[in-house]
Amino acid sequence: MLRYSYLLIYILFAILPIGKANALNYVLSAGDSVLIEVYDEPDLRTRAKIDKSGVISFPFLDDVQVSGKTTEEIEMIIDAGLRGDYLIDPQVSVSIVAYRPFFIHGQVKVPGGYPYQPDLTLDKALALAGGLTNRASKSDWQITRKVNGTSKIINADISTEIQPDDIVKIGQSFF
Template identity: 65%
Template structure:
């Protein structure tokens, strides 16, 4: 039952792409309509911050793209622009990691609708001695690290660490 609750929390927290929370390693594009000097692409640094003209350093970790657009709009409003129209989009998601019994372990850029079977394919497929069922995912949910048993249909999120165990038979 506890596992089901964790899965529901994970699903509901990522069910909508607009609910995606920005984090270190994400690359984003910020566009301010009719202001080419304020349009930029930037990668979120390890401390969860970006630098933006006129606003200096902004803490963006944990914000959605809509929340960040509103934060930038409020910062530019009045002193710099009368009615700034700001949009934020994700250019490249932070990676997920896969190790253990796959042909090419490592970190790979996250993609929308990524499931464990697709992640294994990205990593070159299962190695000869890989278990067909012993797959685990380490994930941070609401600030806590959880270990999940996974199957081919399990949804993969950015920052997930996938472990493909070795088969004993």
């Protein structure tokens, strides 16, 4: 039993850094919601949904551009803005409360928009959408993704990673 516990702890520690790395590399955009906290400063706690402008309001700093930045970059911007004039050593934490959605349509049982989750693959997205219909193609799966402002169509399989704002289309089988 003790050996099993050590194995479980080892597996958890092996997995945790991967999830943290993905969260640190995630670039925020319109539709994401963030929670900003400054240690021991409850009046500075701010929860905001990012709109099209990509700007959120934060006490003492007015507007902060957050779209196109990671949570770590936003922490540094807010830290620099508060340091000196307002606080001696601010401890800023920015976390993602809600990710912007991805969309799935075509031959799935429950098409629509679903909240993005880190490490989401097409097989998990299909499960969220209730699975494939009887008429669904087993290979005609496409993802429309915006890359540097232009739409790109990607032919997908079950292991293809889904990103926020992706539009997944499951084609119809002829047989």
